[in-house]
Amino acid sequence: MQINDLTIEQLEEAANMLKAIAHPMRIAILNYLEDGKKLTVTQIHELLKIEQSTTSHHLGILKDKGVLSSKREGKNTYYFLRHANLSNIVNCVSKCTMG
Amino acid sequence: MQINDLTIEQLEEAANMLKAIAHPMRIAILNYLEDGKKLTVTQIHELLKIEQSTTSHHLGILKDKGVLSSKREGKNTYYFLRHANLSNIVNCVSKCTMG
DNA sequence: ATAATATATTTATATATTTGCATTTGTCTA
DNA sequence: TAGACAAATGCAAATATATAAATATATTAT
Numbered sequence: 001m002q003i004n005d006l007t008i009e010q011l012e013e014a015a016n017m018l019k020a021i022a023h024p025m026r027i028a029i030l031n032y033l034e035d036g037k038k039l040t041v042t043q044i045h046e047l048l049k050i051e052q053s054t055t056s057h058h059l060g061i062l063k064d065k066g067v068l069s070s071k072r073e074g075k076n077t078y079y080f081l082r083h084a085n086l087s088n089i090v091n092c093v094s095k096c097t098m099g
Numbered sequence: 100m101q102i103n104d105l106t107i108e109q110l111e112e113a114a115n116m117l118k119a120i121a122h123p124m125r126i127a128i129l130n131y132l133e134d135g136k137k138l139t140v141t142q143i144h145e146l147l148k149i150e151q152s153t154t155s156h157h158l159g160i161l162k163d164k165g166v167l168s169s170k171r172e173g174k175n176t177y178y179f180l181r182h183a184n185l186s187n188i189v190n191c192v193s194k195c196t197m198g
Numbered sequence: 199a200t201a202a203t204a205t206a207t208t209t210a211t212a213t214a215t216t217t218g219c220a221t222t223t224g225t226c227t228a
Numbered sequence: 229t230a231g232a233c234a235a236a237t238g239c240a241a242a243t244a245t246a247t248a249a250a251t252a253t254a255t256t257a258t
Contacts, residue, residue, distance in 0.1 A: 004150075006130065006193060011123035013196040018121035023246085024110035024157070031105065041205055051248060056206055058246095066195065075204045075255050083195050089188050090113070094105060095166065096182050097112040122216085140235055150218055155236055157216095174225050174234045 013066075018089075020065035025050060027090055029079075032084050032089045033068070038078040117188075119164035124149060125157050127190055128178075132167070133186045137177040 006014065021027065028048055032039055039047075045055035059079050062068040069082045081087065105113065120126065127147055130139055140147075144154040158178050161167040168181045180186065 006127070008123065010193065010196055011126050013128055014192045015121050017192050017195060018117055018126075018188070019245095022114050022121045024107065024114045027110050027113055028105070033138035040202090052205075053207085053249080054247060056204095057248095058256095060206075067181045072205090072254090075202095077205065085191055085193065089117070089191055092184060092188055092191075093113045093116050094109065096116060096185065097109055118215095152219075152237085153217060153236075155234095159236075160215095171225090171235090172255090174232095176235060 016065045018069060020061050020067050021086075021089060023055055023058070025054075026062055029058060029062065030067070030081070030087065030090050035083050036080065036084065038071075038080040040074070040076040044079070058071065102127065115164050116166060119160050119166050120185075120188060122157070125161055126192075128157060129166070129180070129189050131185065132178065132180050135179065135183065136169075137179040139177055140174040141175070143178070156175075 007037060009079065021030065025048060026099045029044055032044065032047060041056055041059060044059070048055065059068065059070070063070055063079070066082060068079050070077050070079045074080075103116065118127065124147060128143055131143065131146060140151065140155050140158060143158070144151045158167065158169070162169055162178070164183060166185060167178050169176050169178045171177075
């Protein structure tokens with residue numbers, strides 16, 4: 001299976017995934033979720049000091065676009081990276097922004 | 100120098116870079132520019148079958164956000180990846196969209 | 199059942215992005 | 229210098245996204 005030569009559908013899915021990541025707050029969220037870490041909405045909302053509803057909204061986008069998964073445990077919902085290698089994207093771009 | 104624990108400015112720069120990439124046409128452009136390849140606006144405009152001005156606009160965004168560089172040669176302007184490892188982002192996301 | 203806590207959704211407003219057309223600017227050649 | 233070709237820019241309409249306030253839903257404990 002080739003990596004390049006993507007169909008329009010695949011291009012759009014890839015774009016949606018990157019669009020989901022391409023936001024300062026959402027990059028910050030992904031930073032907290034490296035190495036398989038799992039955090040709740042409240043934890044993230046407190047770490048980033050942004051509104052609870054805004055936090056939930058961002059997490060919803062990341063989940064909807066396939067970047068994060070979530071798992072409810074009692075009152076809490078834990079969010080975590082769906083593909084471990086997605087951390088690489090953030091690291092890669094971070095590296096480029098530091099050159 | 101740490102990769103994580105980014106400042107707001109760094110988060111925004113990283114987000115801008117990813118936002119520049121996060122578009123179906125622009126991902127397609129990056130796909131054509133792997134392995135140090137250089138293409139002109141017209142070549143890309145013909146490959147992607149989109150308007151010349153639209154092509155130029157997308158290339159401008161990619162250049163402005165530090166993803167591409169360009170070099171004028173006579174009537175043509177060649178565009179190419181600024182950091183070779185940016186291909187990894189596209190490949191990484193592509194891989195995730197094929198799971 | 200009720201209250202308390204954690205998440206998610208709805209809604210509205212503000213802002214940003216995409217696209218193509220028309221135009222302009224830059225470069226080469228006759 | 230005029231004409232042809234390549235690329236960039238200004239503009240406007242349609243579409244998408246971000247944010248927060250208010251509200252709704254889900255879960256647990258009393």
